Amino acid sequence: MCMRLKLAKVKWFSGLFCLIALLTLAGCSEERRTKVVDYPIGKPFMYGNKVVLKGTGTKDELKKLSTDLNNYWDDSARVRKEQRFLLWYRIKNPPIYDSLNIIRSVNFMNAYLNSQGYYYASFKDSIHKDSIGDQIRVNATITINQGKNISIDSVGYQLDDSTLQQLAKQRMGESDIKKGSPYSKQLISAELDRMIGIYRRNGYYKLIREDLYAEIDTTDISLIELTLDPFKQAELIAASARKRRQNPTWNVTIKKRPTTDSSKLTQFKVANIYYYPETKITDVIDSLTTAKGFKEEQHADNYMRFQVGKFKYQPLKEHTFLSKGELFNEESYFKTMNTLGQIGAWQQVDGKIIERDKDSLDLYFYLVPALKQNFTVDLEGSRNTGDIGAGNLFGISTNLSYKNRNVWKRAIQSITNFRTGVELNLNLGNNNSNQQLVQTFNISAGHTFAFPKIIQPFKNWKALSTVDNKRTLLSFNAAYVDRKDYYKLRSILGSWGYEWKKVQRRSDDTWLFKPINVELYSLDTLPGLDTLFLKNPFLRNSFNTGNIYSQSLSYTKTINAANRKSHFIRLGLEETGLIFGLFKGLRNDIYRYIKVEAEYRQTKKWEKSEMAYRAFGGMGYNYGNYPGNKEISTLPFFKQFAVGGPYSMRAWGLRQLGLGSSNTYDSILTSSFRDRYGDMVLEFNAEYRFTMATIAGVKIGSALYSDIGNIWNLKKDPSDPKASFSLSNLANDLAIGVGTGLRLDFNYFLIRLDFAYKVKDPMRTVNGGWMSIKNFNWTDIRSNGREVSNYALQLGIGLPF
Known part of the structure; x- marks a missing residue:
């Protein structure tokens, strides 16, 4: 015990020393942490450049404008500073200072401000030179008062064609150009x-x-009024100039350029549609149209041309949105080309349009088949150390997958998976000589x-005609889990469901509905678990056997905002037993509960860093009697929630946190089985991620979370x-962990090593569960004498969220 305390003290002082050293380095000026190499000796060179904004605007507007303006330094005035190993920087081959480059930079920045609607900006540059040894360093600063942004006073359409004019007025409400909108060239371009x-x-x-252009009218109507008094005219001009600077407004009119080509005003119709579903990647599309030797099938006014006959016509027709x-x-x-390419049967889809008559178009689609069959092997590993007694676990699994992309020649996807894995106890023999290596x-x-369409037993639902990537999913799965000495779980699952997606400008909506989901379970409790039931009878509630006949619905929305923000929303609902529980023959053999989940994630990215947030909540309510036991009131453990591990509450080992602030698991259980499951979960995560260096193409990053x-x-x-x-006890029940980590990003996968410390542990009996700076400890002793770590080291693949 004495040796362990000394070791903890050494770790504590070592960690404190490293923290002080890191803070000291960070406190040094960036100039001292920047090294210049290959610089011109005896000549002034660019060492730093900065843009300072003095105009008015919101904090976010000024920050975005400043970031964008820094990208418009002339190449010969731009300082390229490389970040190396977190706190150190390097400047290699800095450009020689030339005042003409500063003038060009001002011109570039002014052109950019013009494009954003700032036409009255003022610029002032300042140059500061420092001599350090044989280096003559130049820091250039450009101070900008961008003035007031021009706003749009009115927008109109003059298209000189009645049909064009009518279409423009019908869809005017969809325009982003409104009275009072800030003017920018991008806004006008988007409207065109x-x-x-x-x-x-x-x-x-x-x-x-x-063929379209935007006419900008900057004329002040008051200047058009005629006057013979020159002094009055001068006064009007001066007043107009002041008005333009104080509140500049422009009028925008969308017009059509004159043309002699009458076909530009012709509305074309679709004629015939031709499919080439066996196109080779080496084929020249232009020659296929007139090539001989193809077999041809005609279906109404559509034609399928092929040589072997690898595909049926039906999936082509079902994913064509023109007739x-x-x-x-x-x-x-x-949309037709994109949808056909997303089915999976074809790796590439190209198209060609040929004018047939004065107002008709023939459409040609050339589809290159994907590799029909493939076999993959995946090896996965994870490590978490959160419990000295039993939380030092290493998991390894192998996943074998076989995929057929064109079953029955109908572009049906078939996926077969075989997965096996083990969870190993690396603390073998530390506290319990009866522990086994394979846990x-x-x-x-x-x-x-995966059928590439919605298969419905009744009349087709018209609302689904506007969605994308429609699929019908038929799944079967069988599994066996052996938790040594505690339980054996066998399961057979089958489901029938529908998946569809709605693609919008900056967001995607994905729905998954399973009207039929059948899950059959068989649970054998072993002596180890039976012993625990005697010590903790309530544990028996979760470990019960029965069957599930359910329906489920999930909704996922991803949003990619223009300000580098991305949002992810997921909602899930599962209900079991409501319908099938009405049948007396099934009522005593099935579970009856309702389960809901909600998750929100947000990420905001910068050049070399990002901030990520996550909120997750779930709840399951049992409203029926469990098979064979009317007193049980929780969900089965395989449907309950668990936290801890590499992807959730990282300061705790896998399934080692909870329930609430109860110490039942710590005071009663002395075995290696301490898995915790609950009917409700709340979790909030915040993580700041940043890149430290790039070595041999591998990005080395870290995070604070x-x-x-x-x-x-x-x-x-x-x-x-x-x-x-209990809402009144929520503050006491919430656990808090903080940490940092190392990430190795190989582009195609990411390896993550996270270290986390328990700042607040509901199981702590002192200080309200909070850590103590004065009496800092790396471990705690539970009421049953078991020693647990106050930290965890987690190894994971990919980001935690």
Whole structure:
């Protein structure tokens, strides 16, 4: 015990010394931590450049403007500073200082400000020279008052064609140009793109972006008034100039350029559609159109040309969003190519349009088949150390996968998986001589058919005609889990479901609905678990056997905002027993519960760093009697929530946190089985990620993070009240961990090593669960005498969220 305390003290002083050294280095000026190599001796060279904004605006607007303006330094005035090993920087081959480069930089910045609607900006540059040894360092600063942004006073359309004018007015509400909107060239360009998109979706195949332009009117109408008094005219001009600077406004009118080509105003219709589903990657598309030797199938007004016959016509027709006789829609044309390419049966889809008559178009689709079958082997590993007694675990698993991308020639995807893995106890013999090396063994096999359409038993649902990537999923899975000395779980699962996606401009919505989900379970409790039941009867609630007949619905939304922010939202609902529980023959053999989950993630990225947030909550409520035991009121353990490990509450070992602030697991259980499961979970995560260096193409990064959360039972148990969720006790129940880590990013995968410390542990009996700076400890002693770590080291693949 004495040796352990000395070791903890050495670790504490070593960690404190490293922290002080790191803070001291960080406190040094960046100039002292920057090394210049290959510089011109005896000549002034660019060492630093900075843009300072003095104008008005919100904090976010000024920050974005300043960041963008720093990208407009002339190449010969730009300082390229490389970050090396977190705190150190290097400048290699700095450019020689030349005042003309500063002038060019001002011109570039002014042009950029003009494009953003700032036409009254003022610039002032300052040059500061420092001599250090044989180096003459130049720091250039450009101070900018960007003035006030020009706003749009009115927007109109003058297109000299009644149909074009009518379409523009019908869709005017979709425009981002509104009265009072800040003017920018990007905004005008986006409006011209929007207008062309409208027309090309309505048959105007030959109308292009260059046929439209925006006329900007900056005239002050008060200057048009005639006056014979020159002094009055001068006064009006001066007043107009002041008005433009104080509140500059412009009028925008979208117009069509004059043209002699009458076909630009012709609305084209779709004629015939041709498919080439066996195109080779080496084929020249132009020659295929007239090539001989193809077999041809005609289906109404569509044609399929092939040589071998690897595909049926049906999946081609089902994923084509154009038909003969309707106006050509460019959006539907590209959607057809994208959808056919996303099915999986084809690796590449190209298209070609040929004018047939004065107002008709033949469409050709050339599809290159993907490799029909492939076999993959994946090896996965994870390590977490969160418990001296049993939390030092190493998991390894192998996943074998076979995929067929064109079952029955109908582009149906077939996936077969075989997975096996073990969980090893690396603390063998430390506290319990009866512990085994293999703690958990699992094996599973599954098969899934993905049909590239919605298969409905009744009339087709018209609302699904507008969504993308529609699939029907038929899945089967069988699994076996052996938790040594405690339980053996066998399961057979089958489900029928539908998946579809709605793709929008900056977001994607994905739905997964399973109207039929059948799960059959068989649980054998072994002597180790039976012994625990005697010590903790409530534990028996989770380890029960039965079957599940359920329906589930999940919704996922991803949003990629323009300000480098991304959002992820996931909602899930599962209900079991509501319908099938009405049948008396099944009522006593199935579970009856409802389970909901919600998750939100946000990421904001900068050049070399990002900030990530996550909030997750879940709850399962048992509203029926469990098979064979009417007193059980929790979910089965394989449907409950657990936290801890490399991807959740990283300061705790896998499944080693909870329930609430109950110490039942610590005071009663002395064996190696301390897995915790709950009916409710709350978790909040924040992580700042940054890149330290890049070596041989591998990005070396780190992170600072905090995890907050816990799990609870939903229904109260008089024998263990602290394990149940209570809003009044939430502050006491929440666990808090903080940490840092090392990430090796190989682009195609990322290896993560995280270290976390328990800042607040609900199991601590002193200081309200909070850590003590004065009496800092790396370990704690539980009420049953077991020693647990206050930290955890986690090894994972990929980001935690």
